[in-house]
Amino acid sequence: VLRLASATGPAWVTRALAGLDEVLVDHAHCEKKAASTALSLVFKYAETPGLAATLSALAREELAHFEEVLRHLAARGVPLRKQTPSPYAAALLQAVRPREPARLLDTLLCMALIEARSCERLWLLADAVDDASLAALWRGLLASEARHQRAYVELAAAHFPLPAVRARLDALTRHEAAIIAAAPPLARLHA
Ligand SMILES: [Fe+2]
Ligand SMILES: [Fe+2]
Numbered sequence: 001v002l003r004l005a006s007a008t009g010p011a012w013v014t015r016a017l018a019g020l021d022e023v024l025v026d027h028a029h030c031e032k033k034a035a036s037t038a039l040s041l042v043f044k045y046a047e048t049p050g051l052a053a054t055l056s057a058l059a060r061e062e063l064a065h066f067e068e069v070l071r072h073l074a075a076r077g078v079p080l081r082k083q084t085p086s087p088y089a090a091a092l093l094q095a096v097r098p099r100e101p102a103r104l105l106d107t108l109l110c111m112a113l114i115e116a117r118s119c120e121r122l123w124l125l126a127d128a129v130d131d132a133s134l135a136a137l138w139r140g141l142l143a144s145e146a147r148h149q150r151a152y153v154e155l156a157a158a159h160f161p162l163p164a165v166r167a168r169l170d171a172l173t174r175h176e177a178a179i180i181a182a183a184p185p186l187a188r189l190h191a
Helices: 010-018 020-044 049-074 088-093 102-128 131-158 162-180
Strands: none
Touching: 010 020, 010 102, 020 049, 020 131, 049 088, 049 131, 088 102, 088 162, 102 131, 102 162, 131 162
16 A cells, blocks of 8 residues: 655645635546546556556546535535646656656556545545535545555556566655645645
8 A cells, every 4th residue: 555755734724624615626626537537548558458447447436426526516506617726736747757668657656646645635624624514525535545546556566567666656656745745825635
């Protein structure tokens, strides 16, 4: 199991709770993006054994999460508006090496890190939010986001030598922590 190189502090939780509707809209966009990225990997790497089945199922789960967040937005009367995304994901993926097969390894590990950070922060939100229905939403997603994180690491481990996976995961984990530390102070899951 993957360990992040930094822990989210109370300042982020305070900021997120102060911009709850904005965070919920961002959360919806994140679930949609997670589904879309998983599906795009199914297209790109359809011939990689095991990848299509795993990531197709994962994409369906992310879409179900998206729909769940949409229901919470509707219940709060908040429209799914466009938002300036946090630069986090794009900055993280800049570390992906351009040539295969390194590109696949790096992409899988970056996706695992995004899942891990989401999981950490959904847990913090569920714990801190003063709204039983949102707490239930976020708590209910933890198990599946933790499973997604494992699925991405396991795909990497199934197709690359373990020492290479470990070394790259180490480097990308440090990169992820540096990006999260430098993220602008927005009310976003990854800021
Ligand atoms: Fe999700
Ligand atoms: Fe996920």
